[in-house]
Amino acid sequence: MSKGQSSALLLLIVIMIFAGMIVFLFQLTETVTSSKYTNMFINNLLITMMRTDTGLTEPKCKRVSDLVFCAYFDPGWRCGDMDCFSFAEHTMDHYISMFSEENLRYLLIVETPSFIARSQSGEPVRLEIGDSKLKEEKGKTFSEPLTLQKIINGRNYILSVKLIVKKKK
Amino acid sequence: MKALLKEVASMDKLKSQSEIMEYVFIVFFLVLIIFAIIFFLTYWQTSQFKLEKSKETENRILFVAEHFMSMPFLVKEKLMFDDSKLTAVTKLMECEDLQKIFGKNWYVTIKVFDGEKKMCRYSNYPDCNYWEFCVENKGKESKSYNFPVNIYRKKENRVDMGVMKVGIYE
Numbered sequence: 511m512s513k514g515q516s517s518a519l520l521l522l523i524v525i526m527i528f529a530g531m532i533v534f535l536f537q538l539t540e541t542v543t544s545s546k547y548t549n550m551f552i553n554n555l556l557i558t559m560m561r562t563d564t565g566l567t568e569p570k571c572k573r574v575s576d577l578v579f580c581a582y583f584d585p586g587w588r589c590g591d592m593d594c595f596s597f598a599e600h601t602m603d604h605y606i607s608m609f610s611e612e613n614l615r616y617l618l619i620v621e622t623p624s625f626i627a628r629s630q631s632g633e634p635v636r637l638e639i640g641d642s643k644l645k646e647e648k649g650k651t652f653s654e655p656l657t658l659q660k661i662i663n664g665r666n667y668i669l670s671v672k673l674i675v676k677k678k679k
Numbered sequence: 680m681k682a683l684l685k686e687v688a689s690m691d692k693l694k695s696q697s698e699i700m701e702y703v704f705i706v707f708f709l710v711l712i713i714f715a716i717i718f719f720l721t722y723w724q725t726s727q728f729k730l731e732k733s734k735e736t737e738n739r740i741l742f743v744a745e746h747f748m749s750m751p752f753l754v755k756e757k758l759m760f761d762d763s764k765l766t767a768v769t770k771l772m773e774c775e776d777l778q779k780i781f782g783k784n785w786y787v788t789i790k791v792f793d794g795e796k797k798m799c800r801y802s803n804y805p806d807c808n809y810w811e812f813c814v815e816n817k818g819k820e821s822k823s824y825n826f827p828v829n830i831y832r833k834k835e836n837r838v839d840m841g842v843m844k845v846g847i848y849e
Contacts, residue, residue, distance in 0.1 A: 517701065517705055521708050524712070525708065525712060528716070532715070532719050535806060544769075546737070546741060547737060547741060550741065550744070550745075551824075551825075551826060554828065557758055558758055558759075559827070560826045561758075561759065596698070603765060608840070609842070
């Protein structure tokens with residue numbers, strides 16, 4: 511190979527390396543949605559949703575947080591035409607769909623905060639409301655765990671809820 | 680002999696010409712690379728400035744949002760606006776008064792998720808579901824974010840869900 515040809519080949523390699531670097535750096539300049547806003551949004555969403563009235567007046571069904579307690583501790587109870595779990599899911603679907611600009615899928619995980627509650631068969635009791643497939647997916651956002659407290663028949667019950675969201679494609 | 684010498688001379692001439700052409704190509708591509716680097720660095724600087732400006736706007740939006748959601752003359756508790764207080768503030772306070780607290784060039788709208796938008800005034804309270812603060816209708820460009828909030832309906836003693844939109848005019 512002549513000297514000129516080998517210089518041209520070297521030049522071509524250098525051009526390709528520079529082009530690769532430039533493409534990589536261009537990708538870095540894309541604006542990324544802020545995590546501060548996303549965190550604030552998801553935490554606000556969880557807190558406000560739990561505090562919202564459902565329209566029903568009986569104590570087990572009055573607020574969305576009451577539905578969560580009902581679905582966890584008394585799943586057979588009926589709120590209107592539906593059982594607690596279905597009504598909770600229906601209500602949450604409705605409110606999350608209101609944020610149509612964000613276009614979200616969600617999963618609410620409900621568990622006992624300081625110990626693992628187990629069913630009679632020994633399985634951990636953990637309630638999930640929404641899209642269970644989100645657990646395995648990447649690119650999701652978690653809220654801070656929120657502690658819910660309720661006194662039922664003179665006894666104090668505590669649950670920890672966590673919301674996971676992801677934008678729909 | 681003369682013919683042979685002539686042929687060797689012309690071959691040497693061709694060889695030098697091709698070497699010169701190769702160097703010309705190399706120099707041409709080197710200049711091209713240098714211009715590409717200059718162009719890229721300029722673009723990079725511009726995009727960094729835009730990113731900084733975008734972050735600044737976003738921080739401003741988050742500041743206004745956080746403080747609006749916890750102002751005692753607007754809320755019953757944090758993230759829960761009181762509809763009677765919201766209606767009173769739209770009547771009793773001008774935008775300039777609010778700008779003394781939150782700064783300039785922002786706007787906030789609050790809407791309950793219960794149907795068509797009805798602007799709240801003293802005359803139609805509580806049959807309304809929308810409040811706005813410092814909204815300018817002059818076609819100004821703005822950047823905004825939505826935040827989930829609660830609105831406490833004082834007369835019905837009920838907590839509804841809604842959205843607060845906070846924007847900064849650019």
